[in-house]
Amino acid sequence: MWEPDEQLVLRANTKYKKKDGTLFATSRRVAWQQSGSRQLHPAVPYGDIQVQMQSPATDKNIKLKIVTNPPDPKSFVFMFESSRALAEREAIKAFVSESMARARQLAGDKTATPASVATLTNDSPISSVASTPAPSTPTATLTPSNGATPAALSPNLNVSRQEEITNRRQLLSSNKELHTLHSELVINGRNVTEEEFWESPYVQKIRQVLPFICISAVFASIEQTFIIMYIPLQQMKKDAASKEGQQKGKSSKMVELRPGQQEGSDVKYTLTSQIIHDIFAQYPSVKRAYDANVPDKLSEHNFWRRFLASEFFHRTRTGNRSTNAVADDVFDKCLREEDAENLNAPSLAEYDHFKKTIDLNATAEDHNESGNAPDFTMRPGSKNLPLIRRFNRHAMRVLEVPTKRRRDAADDKEDDVTSEIIISDLMEELPPSRTVLDIQDTRRYFESQSRSQDQHPLTNGNASSILSSFSEQFSHFDPDLTKQLMTPRAAINVTGSLTEIIKHKNMNQSMDPGWFSLTCDHLKLPAQVQQKMIDYHSTTNEILRHFWSSFVPYKAEKNRRMVDSLKRQKDKMSEVLITANSLKANLDAVKHALSPVIKAVDTALKSAEKRPPPRK
Amino acid sequence: MLDTATSEDDTNLLVAIVDTNPLAWQQSATAKIPLSLDDAIRQILLFFNAHMALKHDNKVAAIASHIGHCKFLYPVTDAETHRRQANPSKIAKDANAYPNFKDVNDDIIESLRSLMADTDTPQKNLNDGTSMISGALSMALCYINRITNQDDLGRIKPRILVISVSPDSPYQYISIMNAVFSAQKMSIPIDVCKLYGGEVAFLQQASHITGGVYLDVENPQALLQYLLFSFLPERYARNYICLPNKEQVDFRAACFCHKRIIDIGYVCSVCLSIFCSWSPVCSTCRTKFAFRALPPLAGKGRPAISRTASPAPSTAASPGSSSPMSTA
Numbered sequence: 019m020w021e022p023d024e025q026l027v028l029r030a031n032t033k034y035k036k037k038d039g040t041l042f043a044t045s046r047r048v049a050w051q052q053s054g055s056r057q058l059h060p061a062v063p064y065g066d067i068q069v070q071m072q073s074p075a076t077d078k079n080i081k082l083k084i085v086t087n088p089p090d091p092k093s094f095v096f097m098f099e100s101s102r103a104l105a106e107r108e109a110i111k112a113f114v115s116e117s118m119a120r121a122r123q124l125a126g127d128k129t130a131t132p133a134s135v136a137t138l139t140n141d142s143p144i145s146s147v148a149s150t151p152a153p154s155t156p157t158a159t160l161t162p163s164n165g166a167t168p169a170a171l172s173p174n175l176n177v178s179r180q181e182e183i184t185n186r187r188q189l190l191s192s193n194k195e196l197h198t199l200h201s202e203l204v205i206n207g208r209n210v211t212e213e214e215f216w217e218s219p220y221v222q223k224i225r226q227v228l229p230f231i232c233i234s235a236v237f238a239s240i241e242q243t244f245i246i247m248y249i250p251l252q253q254m255k256k257d258a259a260s261k262e263g264q265q266k267g268k269s270s271k272m273v274e275l276r277p278g279q280q281e282g283s284d285v286k287y288t289l290t291s292q293i294i295h296d297i298f299a300q301y302p303s304v305k306r307a308y309d310a311n312v313p314d315k316l317s318e319h320n321f322w323r324r325f326l327a328s329e330f331f332h333r334t335r336t337g338n339r340s341t342n343a344v345a346d347d348v349f350d351k352c353l354r355e356e357d358a359e360n361l362n363a364p365s366l367a368e369y370d371h372f373k374k375t376i377d378l379n380a381t382a383e384d385h386n387e388s389g390n391a392p393d394f395t396m397r398p399g400s401k402n403l404p405l406i407r408r409f410n411r412h413a414m415r416v417l418e419v420p421t422k423r424r425r426d427a428a429d430d431k432e433d434d435v436t437s438e439i440i441i442s443d444l445m446e447e448l449p450p451s452r453t454v455l456d457i458q459d460t461r462r463y464f465e466s467q468s469r470s471q472d473q474h475p476l477t478n479g480n481a482s483s484i485l486s487s488f489s490e491q492f493s494h495f496d497p498d499l500t501k502q503l504m505t506p507r508a509a510i511n512v513t514g515s516l517t518e519i520i521k522h523k524n525m526n527q528s529m530d531p532g533w534f535s536l537t538c539d540h541l542k543l544p545a546q547v548q549q550k551m552i553d554y555h556s557t558t559n560e561i562l563r564h565f566w567s568s569f570v571p572y573k574a575e576k577n578r579r580m581v582d583s584l585k586r587q588k589d590k591m592s593e594v595l596i597t598a599n600s601l602k603a604n605l606d607a608v609k610h611a612l613s614p615v616i617k618a619v620d621t622a623l624k625s626a627e628k629r630p631p632p633r634k
Numbered sequence: 635m636l637d638t639a640t641s642e643d644d645t646n647l648l649v650a651i652v653d654t655n656p657l658a659w660q661q662s663a664t665a666k667i668p669l670s671l672d673d674a675i676r677q678i679l680l681f682f683n684a685h686m687a688l689k690h691d692n693k694v695a696a697i698a699s700h701i702g703h704c705k706f707l708y709p710v711t712d713a714e715t716h717r718r719q720a721n722p723s724k725i726a727k728d729a730n731a732y733p734n735f736k737d738v739n740d741d742i743i744e745s746l747r748s749l750m751a752d753t754d755t756p757q758k759n760l761n762d763g764t765s766m767i768s769g770a771l772s773m774a775l776c777y778i779n780r781i782t783n784q785d786d787l788g789r790i791k792p793r794i795l796v797i798s799v800s801p802d803s804p805y806q807y808i809s810i811m812n813a814v815f816s817a818q819k820m821s822i823p824i825d826v827c828k829l830y831g832g833e834v835a836f837l838q839q840a841s842h843i844t845g846g847v848y849l850d851v852e853n854p855q856a857l858l859q860y861l862l863f864s865f866l867p868e869r870y871a872r873n874y875i876c877l878p879n880k881e882q883v884d885f886r887a888a889c890f891c892h893k894r895i896i897d898i899g900y901v902c903s904v905c906l907s908i909f910c911s912w913s914p915v916c917s918t919c920r921t922k923f924a925f926r927a928l929p930p931l932a933g934k935g936r937p938a939i940s941r942t943a944s945p946a947p948s949t950a951a952s953p954g955s956s957s958p959m960s961t962a
C-alpha cells in the first residue's frame with residue numbers, strides 16, 4: 019500500500035525471488051511490487067537500510083542487494099531485467115544512497131535536540147549506516163585538528179552530551195515520579211530550567227536508585243519489551259563502572275569510513291582528528307607513511323586525498339581489490355607492509371605479556387584424542403590467515419592499555435603465575451568500614467516509645483521491704499475460690515461499659531462498609547485525589563528544594579523565580595481541593611494531609627520577604 | 635506462617651503471662667480502686683478454670699513476669715512435681731473441687747509461694763523495678779512452639795494473654811518487639827489486659843500487630859468480668875464475636891529531649907532519635923550535623939549573613955503513604 023504523501027521517484031522492472039515485478043524508489047522507501055499484485059513487499063524505509071551492494075559491472079546478471087539494519091538484518095536481492103538494466107540500477111543505487119544519507123542525518127538531528135518531551139523511540143538514534151561501496155572520485159574534506167565545525171571539534175564531549183540526553187529521556191520514561199516532576203516543573207510550569215532540574219540533589223538521588231527499581235519492574239512483568247530491559251541494564255552497568263572508578267577503554271570498533279553527502283558522482287568523506295587518530299592506531303603503516311611524507315613531500319590535504327583514492331584504502335574497507343584504483347607509491351608501500359605483517363606470524367618478541375596458565379600446544383592433542391578434527395585455523399597457508407591476523411592485531415591493540423595497567427599493579431608480585439590465576443572478582447570482598455552507632459544511653463533511646471515512665475516510678479518505695487512483705491504474705495497463700503469475688507453491681511457496670519465500647523465500634527463499622535479491611539479506611543481518599551495530592555506534594559517539595567538551594571548562597575534571579583513559583587503553587591492548592599470536592603473526598607483530610615507542605619511554603623515565603631533588599 | 639484456619643474442634647492453648655511485680659502490685663493495692671495481687675490471682679484462677687471448662691481438651695499455661703526474671707507457674711517441671719509430691723503442701727483439700735481445676739490451681743499457688751519466697755533474685759536485678767515482660771513473652775513463644783510441634787494434627791491453637799500492672803521498660807524495647815514480631819510470624823495473637831499503671835505503648839503495639847485484644851481495665855476489682863467478657867472466646871469464636879478492642883493505636887513517638895508526644899519533629903539521620911527542636915549535635919549518638927538550622931522566623935532584624943539554610947525543614951511524609959508518625 020502506498021503511504022499518503024509518498025512520491026514515486028524511480029521505477030525499474032526487476033525480478034525478486036524469481037518473480038517478475040517492479041522496484042520503486044520513493045521519497046520514503048524502497049519497495050517492490052509483484053506484477054498483478056497490489057501489495058508492496060518487501061518495502062524498506064531508507065532509515066532501515068544498512069548497506070546496499072551490487073554485482074560487479076562485468077557480471078552478466080545485474081543485481082542490487084539491500085541489507086537492513088540490525089537487530090533483524092534481512093537482505094533482498096533484486097535482478098534488473100530491462101534492456102537498460104545497468105543504467106536503471108545505477109540510478110536507483112545513487113538515489114538510495116543519497117536518501118540513506120539524508121535519513122541518517124535526520125536521525126542524528128533528532129538526538130541532538132534536547133529531550134524536552136519524554137518519548138521512547140524504538141529506532142536507535144545513532145544508527146551505524148554504511149553506504150554503497152562505489153565511489154568514483156572521492157573528495158576529501160579535511161577537518162584540521164584545530165577544528166572548523168563544532169560537531170567535529172570535540173567528538174567526545176558531544177557524544178557524552180548526547181548520551182546524557184538519551185539517558186535523561188530514558189529515565190523520564192521509566193520513572194513516573196520523575197516524569198511528573200519534570201512535566202510539572204520544566205514543561206508546564208517553566209519554574210525550573212532543564213539543567214537546574216537535573217542538578218537538584220533530589221533528582222540525582224532518584225537517578226542513583228532508579229536502575230534497580232527498573233530491573234525489579236522488568237522481572238515483575240514479563241511482557242515488558244526488550245528495550246526497557248535493555249536500558250536500565252546499560253545504565254546500571256555505567257553506574258557500576260563509574261562507581262568502581264573504572265575508565266572507559268579503547269573502542270573495539272574498527273575504523274569505518276563512510277562517505278557523507280554524495281554530490282553527483284563525487285563522494286565526500288569527512289575526516290575528523292578523531293578518525294585520523296583511529297586510522298593511525300589501526301594502520302601503523304599509514305602513520306609511518308604520514309610521518310615520512312607530510313608535510314615535506316605532500317601537503318596534509320593531498321595526503322588524505324591520495325589515501326582515500328588508494329588501493330590500500332579500498333582494500334581495507336571492502337576486503338577486495340578495487341579495479342579502478344590508480345597506482346600510488348606511498349600507499350602501495352603501506353599495502354605491502356600491511357600484507358607482510360599479516361602474512362607472517364608475529365614474532366614472539368612483539369608480545370610483552372604471556373598467559374602462563376594457557377598452553378596452546380596442549381589443545382592439538384586433546385582434539386585428536388577426543389575424536390575432534392585438529393584445528394588448522396592458524397596453520398600457514400590458510401587463506402584466511404592474513405585476515406585473522408589482522409583481527410588479532412586489532413584485538414591486541416584494543417586490549418593493550420588495560421593489560422599494561424594491570425601489569426603495573428602486579429609488578430611487586432614475584433610470582434607471575436599466581437598473579438594470573440587470582441581472579442579479583444572471586445576474592446572475598448572486604449566488608450565496608452562502618453561507623454559504629456554509638457548510642458550513649460539506650461534506655462533514654464527507647465523511653466520515647468513508652469509513655470508512662472515518669473508517672474509511675476516503681477522504685478520510689480522501699481523495694482526490699484515490699485519484697486519481704488510479699489514473701490511473708492504469700493508463704494501461706496491459699497485463696498478460697500468459693501468466696502464472692504466482686505459485687506454484682508461492679509460486674510454489671512463493667513459489662514455495661516464494655517458493651518458501650520462494642521456499640522461504638524459497631525457504629526463506626528456500619529458507617530463505612532469497608533471498615534473490615536482497614537480500621538481507618540474511612541479516612542482513605544479516592545485514588546485519583548490521592549495521586550493528585552502526591553503530585554502536588556512532590557512538586558511543591560521540589561520547588562522548595564530549589565528555593566532553599568538558591569537562598570543560601572543567594573542567587574537572586576533563581577530565588578525570585580522560585581518565590582513566584584511557590585506563590586503559584588499555593589494557588590494551585592485550590593485546584594487540588596476542587597478535584598477532591600468533585601470526587602466527594604473528605605476535604606478536611608486533604609487539607610490536613612497537605613498542611614505540612616503548605617506550612618513549609620509559608621515559611622519559605624516569609625523568609626524570602628524578610629531578606630533585606632540587595633544593597634547597592 | 636502457621637496454619638491460621640480455625641475450627642470448632644480446635645484445642646485451645648491459653649498461655650497467660652501474669653505480671654507479679656510486687657512493687658507494681660503494692661501501688662495497685664493502694665490505688666483509688668485498689669486491687670491486691672491475691673485478689674487478682676483468685677480471679678485469674680477462676681478465669682483459667684472457666685477456660686478449661688469451655689472444652690475438655692483446652693490447655694492452660696501460666697508464666698510469672700517478675701522483677702528481673704520470669705518463671706513458669708504452670709505447668710511445672712517434672713523435678714519440681716516430684717519435690718512437691720515428696721513434701722505435700724498445706725493447701726486445703728476440697729472434696730468438692732473438680733480435680734483438673736484443683737491440680738492447676740494448686741500448682742499455680744504453690745509456684746507463687748516459692749516465687750515470692752525468693753527475694754534475692756529481684757533485688758539483684760532491680761534496675762528500674764519493671765517486670766521481665768520480654769523474657770516472659772519469649773518463654774511463652776518457646777513453650778507454644780514446643781507444644782505445637784508435638785501436636786501432629788495441628789489442632790492446638792495457641793494465644794497469649796498478658797495481664798500487666800507495671801509500666802513499659804525502655805530497656806526491654808528491642809527484645810519485646812522481637813518477641814512480638816515472632817508472635818506475628820507464628821500467627822499467635824497477643825491479648826493484653828492492662829490493670830494498672832497507665833498506657834503501655836509496647837504492649838498496645840504488640841496486640842495491634844498480632845491481632846489481639848487490648849483492654850484498659852477501668853475497674854480492676856471486677857477483673858474477672860473483664861477477663862470473661864473479653865478474653866475467654868477462643869480463636870475460632872473470635873471470627874464471629876465482636877470484642878471490645880481498642881480501636882486506634884497511637885504510634886506517635888515522644889521527643890527524646892522533653893518526652894513530649896509530637897506530630898512533626900526533627901529526626902537524627904544516624905540513630906533516628908526524635909527531637910522537637912533542632913540542635914547541632916544529636917544528644918543520643920553524638921553525631922554532628924554539617925548543616926545549620928534555619929533561624930527562627932520570629933527573630934527580628936537579624937543580619938542576612940547569619941541566615942543559613944537547611945534542607946526543607948519538615949519531615950512530613952507524603953500524604954499517600956501510611957506513615958507511622960501520622961495519627962488517625
